[in-house]
Amino acid sequence: MALSEIGGSIMKHDKRYLLNYWQYLKRHRFLLGVALALIPLLSFFNLAQPYLVKKAIDDAILVGDLPLLQIITMLFGCCVLFDFLSRTLQVFLFQYIGQKTVQDIRADLFQHVLNLSARYYDRTPLGVVTSRLTSDIESLNESFASGLVTLLADLLTLIGIIVVMFLLSPKLTLITILILPPMVVVVNFFRIKLRAAFEMIRTTLGKMNGYIQEQFQGVSVLQLFQQEQHSIKRFKRLNQTYKQSTLSSVSYDAMLYSLIDSLNSILIAVVIWYGWGQYQADFVTLGVLVAFVDYIHRFFTPLKEISTKFAILQHALASLDKIFSTFDIQDYVRSGKQRLVSFEGNVTFDNVSFAYKGFEDKVVLSDVSFSLKKGDLLALVGPTGSGKTTVLRLLSKLYDGYTGTITLDSYDLATLDLADTRRSIAVVNQETTLFSNSIAFNITLGNSAISSDAMVEAAKQVAIHEFIMSLPGGYDYCLEKGNQSLSAGQAQLISFARALASDSPVILLDEATASVDSVAEEAIQKGLDVLLAQKTAIVVAHRLSTVQHADIILAFNEGKVIECGNHKTLIKQAGFYANLFNMQFAGI
Ligand SMILES: Nc1ncnc2c1ncn2[C@@H]1O[C@H](COP(=O)(O)OP(=O)(O)OP(=O)(O)O)[C@@H](O)[C@H]1O
Numbered sequence: 001m002a003l004s005e006i007g008g009s010i011m012k013h014d015k016r017y018l019l020n021y022w023q024y025l026k027r028h029r030f031l032l033g034v035a036l037a038l039i040p041l042l043s044f045f046n047l048a049q050p051y052l053v054k055k056a057i058d059d060a061i062l063v064g065d066l067p068l069l070q071i072i073t074m075l076f077g078c079c080v081l082f083d084f085l086s087r088t089l090q091v092f093l094f095q096y097i098g099q100k101t102v103q104d105i106r107a108d109l110f111q112h113v114l115n116l117s118a119r120y121y122d123r124t125p126l127g128v129v130t131s132r133l134t135s136d137i138e139s140l141n142e143s144f145a146s147g148l149v150t151l152l153a154d155l156l157t158l159i160g161i162i163v164v165m166f167l168l169s170p171k172l173t174l175i176t177i178l179i180l181p182p183m184v185v186v187v188n189f190f191r192i193k194l195r196a197a198f199e200m201i202r203t204t205l206g207k208m209n210g211y212i213q214e215q216f217q218g219v220s221v222l223q224l225f226q227q228e229q230h231s232i233k234r235f236k237r238l239n240q241t242y243k244q245s246t247l248s249s250v251s252y253d254a255m256l257y258s259l260i261d262s263l264n265s266i267l268i269a270v271v272i273w274y275g276w277g278q279y280q281a282d283f284v285t286l287g288v289l290v291a292f293v294d295y296i297h298r299f300f301t302p303l304k305e306i307s308t309k310f311a312i313l314q315h316a317l318a319s320l321d322k323i324f325s326t327f328d329i330q331d332y333v334r335s336g337k338q339r340l341v342s343f344e345g346n347v348t349f350d351n352v353s354f355a356y357k358g359f360e361d362k363v364v365l366s367d368v369s370f371s372l373k374k375g376d377l378l379a380l381v382g383p384t385g386s387g388k389t390t391v392l393r394l395l396s397k398l399y400d401g402y403t404g405t406i407t408l409d410s411y412d413l414a415t416l417d418l419a420d421t422r423r424s425i426a427v428v429n430q431e432t433t434l435f436s437n438s439i440a441f442n443i444t445l446g447n448s449a450i451s452s453d454a455m456v457e458a459a460k461q462v463a464i465h466e467f468i469m470s471l472p473g474g475y476d477y478c479l480e481k482g483n484q485s486l487s488a489g490q491a492q493l494i495s496f497a498r499a500l501a502s503d504s505p506v507i508l509l510d511e512a513t514a515s516v517d518s519v520a521e522e523a524i525q526k527g528l529d530v531l532l533a534q535k536t537a538i539v540v541a542h543r544l545s546t547v548q549h550a551d552i553i554l555a556f557n558e559g560k561v562i563e564c565g566n567h568k569t570l571i572k573q574a575g576f577y578a579n580l581f582n583m584q585f586a587g588i
Pocket residue numbers: 122356359364382383384385386387388389390391430
């Protein structure tokens with residue numbers, strides 16, 4: 001039967017996760033205790049009502065005892081009132097505990113996921129992270145508030161009803177119980193069908209959500225390449241499957257409900273027919289017959305819900321798994337214990353080799369070595385996919401697991417404190433990221449150590465100050481949808497200013513000026529010369545005009561350094577760099 005299967009799935013389930021969930025629930029154990037204590041009380045008030053009706057008929061109405069009838073009526077009224085009050089309190093308490101618990105879990109999960117390494121995000125779609133933090137947690141709450149607890153309450157009520165009925169009339173109870181085996185078969189049949197339909201609904205909904213997200217993220221590409229019809233066709237197919245699975249779940253549900261209702265009516269008819277004979281023979285009273293009809297009705301009500309509750313619980317157990325297994329992911333970049341104090345800005349790579357996890361066969365960096373003194377400007381050039389960005393990622397501790405040694409001053413990067421390292425290295429990524437917040441926030445990222453003077457100064461250095469001042473509200477201008485209201489170049493310059501505003505001794509620029517026109521780039525270059533003289537900088541640039549002033553230029557190919565020197569020496573070598581340079585400036 002359904003309940004034993006629920007037990008089975010809980011047993012099969014990773015019990016650790018239930019324990020983890022309990023750690024959160026038990027913070028509210030007092031309220032939980034009160035709410036649980038209300039369950040038997042509720043069952044009692046519920047079961048007492050038909051019994052009082054029986055008493056009223058047999059002991060008061062049939063013998064004309066009016067004072068007793070008044071007392072029973074009052075008792076009945078009290079039962080209804082307490083039933084109502086304790087039910088309301090119980091629902092409120094379970095919802096309150098459930099909501100508090102999911103609030104705590106959600107906050108912890110957000111913090112946990114936020115600290116996971118780039119490796120985790122490489123292999124996890126963003127939609128998965130979102131659903132862990134929203135729908136999965138919500139379904140956990142549903143299971144708690146309306147799944148497990150009400151199932152317990154239903155079970156208790158069913159047992160209670162059978163016990164009371166047995167006390168009233170064992171024979172009539174036996175007839176009622178006889179209906180149970182066919183009922184189990186019916187409920188079980190529909191439960192299996194319903195579960196399959198629910199599963200189908202969930203998978204289709206997941207697919208549909210993913211599809212909608214992807215289509216609208218790339219809506220302008222679809223429009224430009226006139227692929228709307230194709231997109232609509234695929235959407236219609238998903239929509240059709242969704243409709244079909246929803247319809248089949250609704251029809252199974254309806255059939256189950258009406259079948260149970262019919263069984264309920266048949267049973268009542270049988271009980272009245274058989275009970276009438278018993279009444280004639282004086283084995284049962286009229287009150288017992290009336291109470292039986294009521295009890296049978298109350299017996300069937302929870303049975304109708306059991307399959308739905310079972311589905312909720314199954315879903316919740318799956319969510320429990322997903323949520324707490326995410327907590328199990330400990331994919332952090334290891335932080336060392338060594339504090340980085342008074343870092344000057346000397347950086348060395350010594351025979352560094354690296355492959356991304358999961359792609360161990362593909363060596364991305366192979367024996368890379370270079371040495372930078374404070375204030376040096378290193379330029380990385382090379383074809384796409386040659387490993388330039390990877391060098392910057394290793395230095396900023398986004399990934400670990402390399403061989404060889406990277407040192408900052410005299411400290412081994414692997415032994416250094418993560419936060420200290422990140423504080424000392426400012427990065428402008430290849431993809432710009434802006435947040436839906438003010439321009440000021442986007443430059444400082446809420447770091448109160450950056451004064452507004454420093455912020456403005458940084459914006460001036462990258463020649464974006466005037467543009468910002470032209471916006472309504474200037475630095476307080478709110479970017480509504482991340483980057484959408486700015487041009488690619490403006491967005492890039494803001495993230496450039498972000499890196500300059502922090503007073504880190506090392507700055508890494510990955511194609512930082514790729515989206516900026518050549519005139520602006522030259523202006524920025526001039527402004528930066530002074531500033532970068534104070535800092536150690538590594539720049540990646542496809543446009544070679546920006547790298548000519550570099551102290552060292554490393555040319556990469558397939559993860560290997562194939563040339564090393566400054567502009568003059570490399571041009572003289574007439575190798576890869578010189579070739580690249582001549583190609584770019586051939587037309588000039
Ligand atoms: N997160 C990742 N997981 C697995 N492989 C990766 C990952 N990021 C990059 N790679 C691979 O590592 C190699 C080097 O990538 P990298 O981004 O360092 O190149 P790049 O020189 O910066 O190229 P581009 O000029 O196009 O920015 C590429 O072949 C790429 O496929």
